[in-house]
């Protein structure tokens with residue numbers, strides 16, 4: 001009986017007393033990271049296939065991903081005692097340090113992107129659905145005016161209803177995810193506008209580094225472009241116009257309020273991305289005070 | 298300035314210091330004070346920022362860590378405490394597990410300067426996920442403020458702690474159960490540890506440095 005064990009520096013077959021067979025990895029951080037990423041994804045390494053080739057003994061493994069190579073006994077006691085010393089194969093802690101930094105860097109980048117990409121995709125899907133919903137509702141109105149039997153319309157109406165349901169579901173999901181990933185932004189402008197801001201800037205990281213004057217007009221790129229080309233008035237607000245603080249305010253005060261709101265969003269984004277501290281109570285209190293002042297002017 | 302009995306850790310009145318790594322001279326990690334004495338550079342160790350420093354100031358005398366120890370650290374965050382442990386185990390290693398990508402970014406930066414820190418992006422509740430990197434260790438440190446942190450600790454002890462190994466768990470009463478009195482929350486954790494044949498060596502309240510927190514030192 002042989003135990004198969006893979007460590008960051010190689011793969012080994014152990015008979016319970018000593019190592020019977022070994023394949024060590026190249027002493028190169030990129031090469032090692034490549035293998036660790038494969039392992040992370042649940043794949044079997046070529047070295048692991050190779051070491052078991054031509055072996056007649058039963059092979060025991062304690063990782064599910066190795067089930068194709070050996071018998072899977074995750075709680076086998078021997079694995080608990082078994083350890084292979086990297087130093088005895090010439091692999092130093094310095095190399096492991098470089099390997100783990102590189103691997104962790106790749107994983108953090110992937111994770112951060114994955115979270116943002118989810119939100120961005122959901123926001124885009126939501127906008128598609130809203131547009132579809134508007135088209136459907138217009139079509140239904142026209143159709144019911146000229147239709148003689150309700151029956152023909154009803155299956156179309158069913159699709160319309162499920163689109164509306166899907167809009168609700170997506171909105172809830174976005175709200176939930178936003179509250180987890182960006183609690184401060186969610187409190188300050190609401191999770192949906194917040195999600196659109198992330199989508200417009202490309203990522204939470206990018207939003208956190210934008211100046212608040214840019215955040216103020218995110219989503220008004222067309223108007224800004226027109227202003228640069230033809231002159232006239234620059235846009236005072238982009239997507240944040242959808243916030244009631246702005247569209248419910250008198251026109252003359254919207255620009256000032258938009259500036260204050262954008263400044264708070266900028267701080268909120270920095271807190272969400274860098275410090276992960278919930279400072280939303282402070283931000284909201286401060287914002288309300290500033291807006292009170294503007295309204296009384 | 299006098300030694301504390303913990304290798305690499307010094308004390309002056311109510312202030313703790315660790316001896317900075319040779320390769321990191323002059324580099325601050327979190328704005329801590331650097332002091333040169335003879336041919337050594339010492340970094341001040343803030344008990345309000347690091348629960349291990351708080352525990353030592355509150356009477357933890359022997360943490361059973363030497364300059365050669367290999368440590369598994371669960372909940373490394375940006376590496377404030379990890380950096381001081383890295384000072385102490387200068388010829389060993391700190392395998393530092395953290396699952397927040399944003400915190401980890403900073404920990405990686407720190408690890409690039411400190412050869413004995415091994416940053417690992419993983420969820421500590423799945424210890425099998427880092428078995429390719431982490432060996433059997435002399436010491437397990439946990440500071441993750443999660444409701445099920447005792448279960449997570451036990452899983453890692455079971456898989457990675459050597460027979461003669463030790464460990465410390467930092468417990469925040471509120472993360473275990475807000476509705477319980479702190480004392481009852483701690484007892485819940487301690488009972489769970491004992492049930493799993495973990496020996497409790499010492500429990501220390503971390504006030505005034507942290508409110509409603511204890512450190513629990515254990516051995517196998």
Ligand SMILES: C[S@@+](CC[C@H](N)C(=O)[O-])C[C@H]1O[C@@H](n2cnc3c(N)ncnc32)[C@H](O)[C@@H]1O
Nearest residue numbers: 372373374377378395396397420421422440441
């Ligand atoms: C109180 S902080 C740790 C502070 C750090 N020990 C210090 O003293 O510098 C808790 C950390 O544990 C992390 N954490 C929580 N649950 C975790 C898990 N299941 N796996 C890994 N890390 C976790 C959190 O992301 C957070 O960074």
